[in-house]
Amino acid sequence: MEKIRVNYEKMYYGFPVILISYYDENGNANVTTLSSSYTLKDMVALGFSSKGYAIKQIKEVSDFVINIPDQTLLNEIEFCGKNTGETCKKFEHLNLTTVASEVVNAPIIKECPVSLECTLTDVLESKNYTGITNILAVIKGRLIANEYLNEEGRLKISAFDSLLYFNDGVSRDFRYLNK
Ligand SMILES: Cc1cc2nc3c(=O)[nH]c(=O)nc-3n(C[C@H](O)[C@H](O)[C@H](O)COP(=O)(O)O)c2cc1C
Known part of the structure; x- marks a missing residue:
């Protein structure tokens, strides 16, 4: 394939959207949208902008949950990605239910x-990448909806309805697994 060299500020080539929920140091539940993640065995790596409220709080409280939304939660995904927990208790503005x-x-x-x-x-946190905080975390538990499990209790991969996030610094959009 013939290729054109481009000068984009970033290139997010389709990463699953996740919602990170946590209790902040005051015990208030909050949530942020992320797409920078991968997992190997019981390890997960996440990438945050260092100035966000969620990462500042997770550095204090340590525990959090990675929630994988489906297409029906697009508005919630955008809301949590536009507002900061610094000034907004996001769950108070959303029709989402938190369970301890x-x-x-x-x-x-x-x-x-x-x-x-x-x-x-x-x-x-590296001086080579100022403003970015990467974290590693251990996965202690996994919860999966019945609809996503087959008769053997393994993943029903065809049920997944995840959103993939693309962004070149100017154009941004989601693509869906079932479209
Ligand atoms: C689809 C989507 C993906 C995002 N991915 C990331 C990400 O990987 N890392 C990050 O730091 N911010 C990401 N953001 C931006 C944060 O969600 C946004 O800055 C948010 O307001 C931070 O909230 P907080 O201050 O409560 O942590 C993403 C936003 C959207 C909408």
Whole structure:
């Protein structure tokens, strides 16, 4: 394929959208939208802008939940990605239900079909990438909606309705697995 060299400020080539829920240091539930993540075995890596409220709080409280939304939650995804927990208790503005996790001190979002209960293990802040905080966390529990499980209790991959986020610094949009 012939290629054109481009000079984009970033290139997000389709990452699953996730909602990170946590109790802040005052015990208030809050939530932020993320797309920078990957997981290997019981480890998950997340990338945050260092100035966000969620990362500042997770560095203090350690526990959080990764919730995987489906297409029906697009408005919630955008709301949580536009507002900061610094000034907004986001759950008070959304039709989302929080349920306390049994294994970490963090709220699960009931409306999301998949939730991973996590505890922070490592914070990576490098002078090579100022303004970015990467974290590693251990996954202590996994919760999956019945609709996403087959008869053997394994993932029914065809049920997934995740959103993939693309952004080149100017153009941004979602694509859907089932479209
Ligand atoms: C689809 C989407 C994906 C996003 N991905 C990230 C991300 O990977 N890392 C990040 O720091 N911010 C990301 N953001 C931006 C944050 O959600 C946004 O800055 C938010 O207001 C931060 O909230 P907080 O201050 O409560 O943490 C994303 C936003 C959207 C809408």
